[in-house]
Amino acid sequence: MTRNTGTLARSMASQFRSIYTSITIVLIILPLLSALPLASMIVGITRIKQCPIQPKIPMYMIVFGAVGFALCVVIISVILSRVFCCYKSRDTARCEGTTLWTCSGAIPLLLLFFAWFIVGCVWVFNVRGQVQFDNPDQPDYCHKSLYNFAYCLLIAQYNVIFLICCICYAFGQSNSKTSN
Secondary structure, three states: OHHHHHHHHHHHHHHHHHHHHHHHHHHHHHHHHHHHHHHHHHHHHHOOOOOOOOOHHHHHHHHHHHHHHHHHHHHHHHHHHHHHHHHHOOOHHHHHHHHHHHHHOHHHHHHHHHHHHHHHHHHHHOOOOOOEOOOOOOOOEOOHHHHHHHHHHHHHHHHHHHHHHHHHHHHHHHHHHHHO
């Protein structure tokens, strides 16, 4: 009987460590994931009327921030549901169902995020050669930090898309080699 109690205690301690580690990782990742969308929203809101050459750029920043933050919340929800559901119960069907349900909330957000990325490219890159940052009274003016933030944000998104494509290609190549 003491042997079963000791095994149970070790098992519970192991599960507690796993959950504790996962929650700690989530609490570290959450601020990092949400910082860029929140900064984007703040810049868009504070500079809402400061881009006459393309007044939709601040709106792009606000929506990017809102959707990006919502995606962060969904990602964190997926991680937490996996941690609590899978560690709490060993029912893999229930765990997969919970994860699938949680991930289904990310699909519309990802589609909106990608569509909004394309819209942002059109709005920001179309005025690239015409924008000036010195005279706010001119129709070709845009606040420098607003425009540069939006521009750099789009370039960063291109880089992330490229990185994801490279990872998917490499993963596909490694899977095809192991199946042959």
